[in-house]
Amino acid sequence: MTATAKRPDVDLSIEFAGIKAPNPFWLASAPPTDKAYNVERAFEAGWGGVVWKTLGEDPAAVNVSSRYSAHFGKNREVLGFNNIELITDRSLEINLREITEVKQRWPDRALIVSLMVPCVEESWKAILPLVEATGANGIELNLGCPHGMPERGMGAAVGQNPDLIEQVTRWCKTYSSLPVIVKLTPNITDIRVPARAALRGGADAVSLINTINSITSLDLDNMVAKPTVGTQSTHGGYCGAAVKPIAMNMVAEIARDPETAELPICGIGGISHWRDAAEFVALGAGAVQVCTAAMLHGFRIVDEMQDGLARWMAEKGYRSLSEFSGKAVRNTTDWKYLDMNFQTIAHIDQDKCIECGRCYIACEDTSHQSIAKLVDASGTRRYEVIEEECVGCNLCQITCPVQDCITMVPQPSDKPYMSWNEDPRNPFRETA
Amino acid sequence: MTDALSHLPRAGDGAALKAGFTDLHPPLTQRQAIIESQRCLYCYDAPCIEACPSDIDIPRFIREISEDNINGAAQTILEQNILGGSCARVCPTEILCEQSCVRNHDAECQPVLIGLLQRHAIDHMHFDGHPFHRAADTGKHIAVVGAGPAGLSCGHRLAMHGHRVTILEAEAKPGGLNEYGIAKYKLVDDYAQREIAFLLKIGGIEIRHGQRLGDNLTLDALQRDYDAVFLGLGLAASRQLGLIGENAPGLMPATEYIKTLRQASDLGSLPLARRCVVIGAGNTAIDMAMQMVRLGADEVTLVYRRDAEAMSATGHEQAIAKANGVRIVTWAQPKQVLIGDDGRVSGMRFARTETRDGTLVATGETLDIPADAVFKAIGQAFADDGLSDDRASRIARDGGKIHIDDSFRTSLAGVYAGGDCVVPGQDLTVQAVQHGKLAAQAIHQDIMAQQEVA
Structure with missing residues (x-):
């Protein structure tokens, strides 16, 4: 055999x-x-x-x-x-x-x-x-x-x-x-x-x-x-x-x-x-x-x-x-149905960070200036997300060369789902 | 130069020995360079740039290699370091750029091979003429003493600014340690001279040989004849053991042997010690030991008075030496030169050492190592006799070297200095290049400012 x-x-x-x-x-x-x-x-x-x-x-x-x-x-x-x-x-x-x-x-x-x-x-x-x-x-x-x-x-x-x-x-x-x-x-x-x-x-x-x-x-x-x-x-x-x-x-x-x-x-x-x-x-x-x-x-x-x-x-x-055929179809929708109350924020795992600075320069030059570059006395760099500035765009995560070093963390929210159709900021929202 | 060893047999078949003196690290192929260039993460505010004594924009030149822009890569390197080709070969990258590379840890396999990539760019550049302009002639004429890396770098940068430069060199060839002091397997064939020929293509630089300060040259005369003087004197004196028998046949400074080896047209004609001892802990000691092995010595022992960690030779250098069969003995300091009945060196007696309360002390034990030749590589010192005339002796010193300010000015107006002969010197070619470059900037600014005032 x-x-x-x-x-x-x-x-x-x-x-x-x-x-x-x-x-x-x-x-x-x-x-x-x-x-x-x-x-x-x-x-x-x-x-x-x-x-x-x-x-x-x-x-x-x-x-x-x-x-x-x-x-x-x-x-x-x-x-x-x-x-x-x-x-x-x-x-x-x-x-x-x-x-x-x-x-x-x-x-x-x-x-x-x-x-x-x-x-x-x-x-x-x-x-x-x-x-x-x-x-x-x-x-x-x-x-x-x-x-x-x-x-x-x-x-x-x-x-x-x-x-x-x-x-x-x-x-x-x-x-x-x-x-x-x-x-x-x-x-x-x-x-x-x-x-x-x-x-x-x-x-x-x-x-x-x-x-x-x-x-x-x-x-x-x-x-x-x-x-x-x-x-x-x-x-x-x-x-x-x-x-x-x-x-x-x-x-x-x-x-x-x-x-x-x-x-x-x-x-x-x-x-x-x-x-x-x-x-x-x-x-x-x-x-x-x-x-x-x-x-x-x-x-x-x-x-x-x-x-x-x-x-x-x-x-x-x-x-x-x-x-599982078609299982992702129901989660694929038009932009107007996305949840305006959802918020995700970048998180940098400092133990995995190799200090290349790619996330920093990408965010600083082309996104929302949401990553701070800190250098300690020994010259070690540390990159930290400025959470209040982060819009959750994912750019830092995309540019990071290390797998799972930067993760996008959905933020807990007590706000209900709200589409753009329902958003008061939408001047053309569909009113009931 | 190797008179002290004239009683020893010759190394033998020079042609066969040649193989041992080819590149220690072979150059990358085109394919390897492309693959390696992909590994660079193009860091922002890259740690490798901070670690490079000559401020080369490393991520940029590597990206240029990856984009098939070799001339762009070469120019990026040469803008900061006109001797980028030799630095790529002799720099201890393992404690500089490659040490600080963000990929220098296990999770990333190994650092990007920055030194080899730099060499690739410089080896494959192809310019129609020289890649830098010489500015319009300023009418100023600068004397540079010493055609080593510091002097050459200074001369090139001064020429870029439009000044006339005369380099005054004691030896028959320019290059300093690149020509006379680097292990042959690190800087092979006539690379040092080819690189200098390239450097001189900028024009406006003249090199005069056989010119030795304190001998046929005085600082007085230089200051009278030139608008400014740069001293790139290096460290010409070998430190002494301070033992009886130091001048006995069989004992000599490693630097002098290396100098002879580098100039030898036939390696086989060199005197060979079957058993030899190298005293020292720096890269010169390693270079000496390695080259003796390659010339065919049976036993090469490197002896140092402290432990391996305290050696100034990098761990990488020590590992290479061990892999080549060099025996490294630590905790032993020279005590007595052993002389045979024929009056020649027959070995060295060492005192065993240890540290007590942080101080190195002899334990009382001794260790005899028989040898046909003993090479001392315990460091170089500034040869003060060059600066002994009335004016030169007024130049302030700092622990036996020349004192300079932040702009490479000595205490004597109009006289600048850089490279190994000044206080912050670290015996690094790349640092000497940086000193020369920055001193040239300072000289340019100072004399142009004077001109404006006048």
């Missing part, structure tokens, strides 16, 4: 928009899911599902050379990533054959096929039965590709037009029995509008976000952006850790919109480890898709993601994802 480590007794399996998967970690439609070889490796590594890189009509798209670029941190950590790749550059026939074979070999995994064809009914009517015949579990509509394809009237050109979203979704529901996930572009002003359009068209779910229009960096010697194709560049789709906050807000916006509150959401955008996934789920996502993190580290990261998520869930007493 081989030795086995104890694993948390937690069920990570999901059923999302009617699609079953052994875990919520899916690979997004992108280069890692372009062909059978990669997808096989992903399933072997343990990914719960895969959205096959977008299929289109023949002749297949043609890609340029030089395709990705990054927004680097100072230590070459990738903060954000972008690409100017188009949809699959392989023939429809090869893709369909491989999808069929892979699905047969991996019946327990979710295999969703991403699609993008011209915005005419005949095109969708033609491709949908072919996809359904592969045995795939669902389709995802790529209405968000921000580069190249919109110039041809596809991708984001559709996703930015609610009427077209509704129309295409309806065609898919008409000509296919598979669950339809509509992938939304963030390159719009209000994400609720395309989500509502998808729902009207009959979508089973939405997935978001697709990539954001971006220029990551420039080659200042040659005065051209990256990735550089010859002597030129073009904007690409931004993704990776940097886009996570944008994606989470958009997920939350849809989750707390009464019209779309029941619409399943697949969260996408900068998910790099289990905590990111847990956060998306807490904001209402039923599954998540990952791409950049896998492209940077390989498929093996799904091990740590599953293990970390399961241990955290066990610690919190959640036996399945549904037990």
Whole structure:
């Protein structure tokens, strides 16, 4: 008998928009899911599902050379990533054959096929039965590709037009029995509008976000952006850790919109480890898709993601994802509903303080002058919060390099909850 | 210079010995420098700046390294310390900037490697010409006595203000201790000279060699010929043991051996003591002991009359010495030079010591350590003979060194001093650089004020 480590007794399996998967970690439609070889490796590594890189009509798209670029941190950590790749550059026939074979070999995994064809009914009517015949579990509509394809009237050109979203979704529901996930572009002003359009068209779910229009960096010697194709560049789709906050807000916006509150959401955008996934789920996502993190580290990261998520869930007493899915939505509200009587104040743990002075200068220069710098006779510095001046902005805590050295302490109050709507300081308050 | 050891065998294969005299701390690679620069927290009112005797804005230059602005980083360093390259190599950072680094404790792993980052910036700077302007010629001409770190720093800052500078140096090369006194593995190859060549590129500075105050140079003449005089004389005299046999073959000051070693074109030609004793507790004692080990000595014993904690060599230096096989004997003070039948040193007899009521006393026990050579490294003293002419002897002294006020003025109007030869001197290159810089500021202000009055 081989030795086995104890694993948390937690069920990570999901059923999302009617699609079953052994875990919520899916690979997004992108280069890692372009062909059978990669997808096989992903399933072997343990990914719960895969959205096959977008299929289109023949002749297949043609890609340029030089395709990705990054927004680097100072230590070459990738903060954000972008690409100017188009949809699959392989023939429809090869893709369909491989999808069929892979699905047969991996019946327990979710295999969703991403699609993008011209915005005419005949095109969708033609491709949908072919996809359904592969045995795939669902389709995802790529209405968000921000580069190249919109110039041809596809991708984001559709996703930015609610009427077209509704129309295409309806065609898919008409000509296919598979669950339809509509992938939304963030390159719009209000994400609720395309989500509502998808729902009207009959979508089973939405997935978001697709990539954001971006220029990551420039080659200042040659005065051209990256990735550089010859002597030129073009904007690409931004993704990776940097886009996570944008994606989470958009997920939350849809989750707390009464019209779309029941619409399943697949969260996408900068998910790099289990905590990111847990956060998306807490904001209402039923599954998540990952791409950049896998492209940077390989498929093996799904091990740590599953293990970390399961241990955290066990610690919190959640036996399945549904037990905490959406739990943070009710606490996400409009500014006007925040409690005007709440007060939190910074506290500096003097035993943990290493006397770097970052909190002091941040507060002194750019915030509320609420930290005093004291120097004793021996030259030891001591930074103390001037509590009566502190507005609880969190800046000192953010700039402190030491974990848990500065904490924000909610102040006891005997005042009741009072929203801005009820606040006498609000000249436009709603009076009863 | 090593005549006292001429009876000893030679060190041997010079080429093979070279490896032992390369950088003790190798420079950072580009990648290492970037990683290390990220560790700096960019503290406000940073403790490392307070700890730097030359006031370098350390967080700023490290941030500039991290932003791929090496010339900016180098200029930040050089603005405060024109000898930032050698200071990066020889500073005891473990008791200065790195000691006060907020990351210098276990929870933060270790301090930011400030010295190595400074070296990285200076080693990789690339200026089109000299990075500092020389102001319009003031018509003033200043004499700087001594081309050590204090004199060079003073000369450079004076040149920046537009004064003409003549540096008068006794030795054949400029640099002072950087050229003649620092352990070879700390300041390797001809770095000291290359750094000086860079410094002189500002223009307006002339160095005359073979000029020795009290010998072929008088303060009278200097005051007559120049608008102001800066004395950066250093500490040229080695302290004596005060024992019989002090001049016997086999016994010599460590500084003189180091000077010869640093100038030797072939390390193999140096006299080597198989068994040697170094008396002293400072960094020079450690440098001497370490270099003897590297030259191939079998037994190197460093002897000090008090405990390790009282040694002026830093804990870091002591640890390096021990790791290199130097035996450190404490609580023993020199009692007698042991002389063999051939009239040469055969060892040292030490009196065992202890403290009683805070006073160091001999216990009555003795300890003999056989040795082919004994090196004394018990400190340097100000060589008073340089200031013996009528005028110079009027300069007020303070415990055997030159007395100065807050503006580096000696008691003689128009004569300034700085570096190891003045009272607040701490035998630190970086402090000498700071003295030279501040004295130059004072000289500039004083003579320009005089001009306005006139």
